[in-house]
Amino acid sequence: MEYLLDRDKIDRFIFKNGKYTFRRRSVxxxxxLPTREPERAKFERGFSAITGGVIRKVNGKDVHVETNDDIIEEIIGSGKFQDDESKTLFIHFLKDQVNELKEGKVTSLSQLERIPLTDNVKEQKGEIDLIHFFYDTFICDNSEQIKDILQHYDDSDLITEILDLSSSVVTKRKKSSNYYRCLFPGLKEQFIKDLGNLVKNPSFLVGHISMLFVHYTFVAMSQLVLHTNKITGFNQEKLQPVYYILQWEKAAKWRDSYRYGNKMLLEEIDGFFAHEHALNILGMNTFSTEGNQYYHDLKEKLKESGPEAEKQFIQSVYSWLNEVYQPNTNIDVETYTMDKTLDIAFEDFIAAIRKGISNEVNSRYYKAFEAIISKFFRKNGGPLGTILSLSQEQLLLLVAVSITKERIELKQLWKELEKRGVWLDHHSKEEVVKVLDKLNYMEKKSDSGDAQYVKTIL
Incomplete structure (x- = not known):
């Protein structure tokens, strides 16, 4: 077997009308994250539109759902009314309920599936991409388990039953292939456990499920950025610390939440689009047909095949840079020498690609990531800029899912939060204790306070 880049595949991928293009999403x-501003999700209704789409996908249905005037007319047309007044009242009731769903306001689990995408057709593309990302990262291969969790309680209500009378109810979709790959199995397992824990209290789940979904979405995206930037050092078993501050705290440069929070993430995402293009090219090779392979995956395969295979692939990478990339982009590239390792080859490859990505593409990609932070995790730090933060409601949700017994030790709570991608410095931990104590969720085993416990919230 040869261990080379597949130039024929790559040529079909990169050339459009004879011109080199920095494409992505082939293998x-x-x-x-969209690179077109109109397609960026604006989250006008929070994360509920994405939540609704995910649940539809779990149930084997199309991510789109109709909640417009046509549905109302269809339902009215199929009903019988005593008089015009009762018909008018029913129409008014239906319109109010449909508007509530459009705003993401639900009162039962069964209504979650009826939350529609945004009315803006272009923005729907950004929302659908997030739906696929969440589903593939946290649910794929466990969809039946998730479905069982969500259907554990039969809480169907009047408005859901009425809307289901319409023939426009969400249609079944053909089984589609996965787009994304779950790269953090431990995080996925934790999400499933948390969802199972939350469903014990359906009313709490209904009010917080979208908050849980956006939290795990952001953690998965952040960790992907941090670990992909480590090239072959990607660690699927261990999350990298990302520090948050609580909304009501005062930010400071010396706080971990400033140095290892939003500032760190935005530095890491800057120029990240180069990986989107580079990984697609490297994934088009002669020794593997698997999709969604990262640098560490390729390194492992080549290691299994022996040093000669690795050497051949390294030479192939530099040959492509010098014979294809440089002539078509006029960008200077590194050349092969005997001392080049696979890690160095990847770094040289990414550096060359990064030089070719336009500022416009990098900026729009960056802003799409920043938009999630600004909408759901932003604290205005004044001259320090945006600080990654948690509101009291977000904090209580994470504490709630962290406790599966009647109580846990306080020191265990910090470990549980870290399993869910949240690190807090000493000052933030003190604030957490104050909040929990004020809400009567703290319990001391002795007056000395050496052994402190957090009581269950659910």
């Missing part, structure tokens, strides 16, 4: 999908 590898990395992040659900």
């Amino acid at each position: 590898t999908y990395v992040l659900p």
Whole structure:
């Protein structure tokens, strides 16, 4: 077997009308971030539109759902009314309920599936991409388990039953292939456990499920950025610390939440689009047909095949840079020498690709990531800029899912939060204790306070 880049495949991927293009998403999908501003999700209704789409996909249905005037007319047409007044009242009731769903306001689990995508057709593309990312990362291969969790309680209500009378109810879709890959199995397992824990209290779940979904979406995206930037050092078993501050705290440069929070993430995402293009090219090779392979995957395969295979692939990478990339982009590239390792080859490859990505593409990609932070995790740090933060409601949700017994030790709570991608410095931990104590969720075993416990919230 030869261990080379597949130039024929790559040529078909990169050339459009004879011109080199920095495309992505052929054999590898990395992040659900659009590079066209109109397609960026604006989250006008929070994360509920994405939540509704995910649940429809779990139930084997299309991610789209109709909640417009046509549905109302269809339902009215199929009903019988005593008089015009009762018909008018029913129409008014239906319109109010449909508007509530459009705004993401639900009162039962069964209504979650009826939350529609945004009315803006272009923005729907960004929302659908997030739906696929979440589903593929946290649900794929466990869809039946998730379906059982969500259907554990039969809480169907009047408005859901009425809307289901319409023939426009969400249609079944053909089984589609996965777009993204779950790169953090431990995080996926944690999400499933948390969802199972939340469903014990359906009313709490209904009010917080979208908050849980956006939290896990952001953690998965952040960790993908941090670990992909480590090239072959990608660690699927261990999350990298990302520090948050609580909304009501005062930010400071010396706080971990400033140095290892939003500032760190935005530095890491800057120029990240190069990985989207590079990983697709590297994934088009002669020794593997698997999709969504990252640098560490390729290194492992080549290691299994022996040093000669690795050497051949390294030479192939530099040959492509010098014979294809440089002539078609006029970008200077590194050349092969005997001391080049696979890690160095990947770094040289990414550096060359990064030089070719336009500022416009990098900026729009960056802003799409920043938009999620600004909408759901932003604290205005004044001259320090945006600080990654948690509101009290977000904090209580994470505490709630962290406790599966009647109580846990306080020191265990910090470990549980870290399993869910949240690190807090000493000052933030003190604030957490104050909040939990004020809400009567703290319990001391002795007056000394050495052994402190957090009581269950659910």
